[in-house]
Amino acid sequence: MTATTQILRDYLERLESELPFGKKEKREILLEAEDHLIEDAQRDEASGMDASEAERRATRRFGEPQALARRFAEERAPAIELRGVTKRFLTPAGTAYTALRDLDLSVHVGEFCAVVGPTGCGKSTTLALISGLEPPSEGEVLLDGEPVTGVSRAVGYVFQVDAVFPWKNVLDNVATGPRLRGVDRAQANRLAQDWIGRVGLTGFERYYPHQLSGGMRKRAALAQTLINEPRILLMDEPFSALDVQTRTLMENELLQLWSATKSSVVFVTHDLEEAIALADRVVVITAGPGTVKGTYRVDLPRPRNVSEIRFHPEFALIYQEIWNDLRDEVLVSYERSKRIVS
């Protein structure tokens, strides 16, 4: 190798920042990539090519870091895997109600997966199973290849309704996670302060939740969840209670925060537009008992601006494709609810 390793180094740095894995896995992949690139560049150099040009060609041949990161993620064990999961509940009337039937779902490391379906199809139940809050009646739930036996430390969960503690102010609410996990108060407060800044709540540290607007409470909830740096982020219609403007703002902020952490996300929503705007992949669940009807790759470019991505020509095509599937399920669910009412 000659003097110009800068091109190679830049490339590997970009690749590293795109990779969603833990430190150890990253190092493995990067070392392998480096070997491959050096070898490739040396071959060109040997045939008399300029050293920096040879490196540039090698990186081009190797591929775009973003696309590569995705390929690596898909080759490894999925971050979340549900195998043939069925969930039944006992209703107050004493009958069994099946919320999910034979559901298979896997989410790659660092993937943003949106789950859409008609109301009552078991979307929230899916999250409860992944989080370990509830066990499946049948089938298996795996996180990073390990079966789920209880609430995992790797999981963060943003609930549909307000889940910040009304008796704690914003600072204490955000600091709750580290405090519960044994971080001392000073350190936890420093961390919380940092996250409060990241979600734009600086100046509101001493406010109690009832003194905040719905959007601000959601920001606090987001900071409270993300401060634990979850590798797996579960979100249950987190923005459904917000007005449209606040919602778009929050969606953009979520994408920004997520791109910095590269966690694997399952985002449940009934809003197909939101699902496509945010996700790498959209999974459609059938009307209850829920099972996977179809999955769709969303290949829109990142970083995305949620309010503008809707005008992307491909957006409408994807929307139409998914809607064809979803429509039938929504109709089924609607017919059922009519029958119950009448």
Added chain:
Amino acid sequence: MLVNGLRVGVAVLVLGLWELGTSQGEAGLIDPFFYGRPSGIASQLWTWIQNGTAQGPLWLQVATTLEEAALGFLIGVGLGIVFGAALGRIRLLADVFAPYIKALNAMPRVVLGSIFIITIGYGIWSKVALAVVLVFFVVFFNAFQGVREVDRVLLNNARILGASERQLTTHVIFPSALSWILASLHTSFGFALVGAVVGEYLGAIHGIGIVIATAQSTFNPNGVFAAMLILALVAVTAEFAMTWLENRLIKWRPNSFTDIQHI
């Protein structure tokens, strides 16, 4: 300002009419022999303050009753919270003890006063015991309900954030139940006073209750009213203290809409 003026007005009106009605003696609208009269009550209080009651100095009677009520209150609240929280958290305990607690609660517990005097004696502890019994159930039911009504989403959120079962109790269940428990404290100090006074009434050496009993047996309505006035003062002071405590402990709670004044 207007409210305060009207408040004073109401007091002046009632006391004035009472005083006027009793000014004619037996022939008047109200017979002071049975109903006492405000000036008589005032002079009775003054006599007690200067010369003491038949049971000794007035402050000793007040202090005795207060001590019994306060001890009964503290012990009753403590037991109520512990048992309420335990039964609220542990399903089996609740199922086992539910019928007994219901039966005990349905009983007019004041009758226990007699038992306590027989078993514990004339001292303050028989009164404390009665106050404890009265306070316990109020706090117990509120603590029980408070623990049961904890928002499931908040519990789940705390679990996800990393709470152990013990941390769930301190971070979620207790603060959440606290507003229920504090609400019960308002009424339960009143119950503690009832326990102390009734206990003394049934037999005691010192205390406001025995002062009232003495006044009653000597046909001295002014004495009964004067003692009642003292009790009312104690109760109101305790009520203020409780409100202060409540505001300090749950300052996170939103003001209810009725507090908002349109200007």
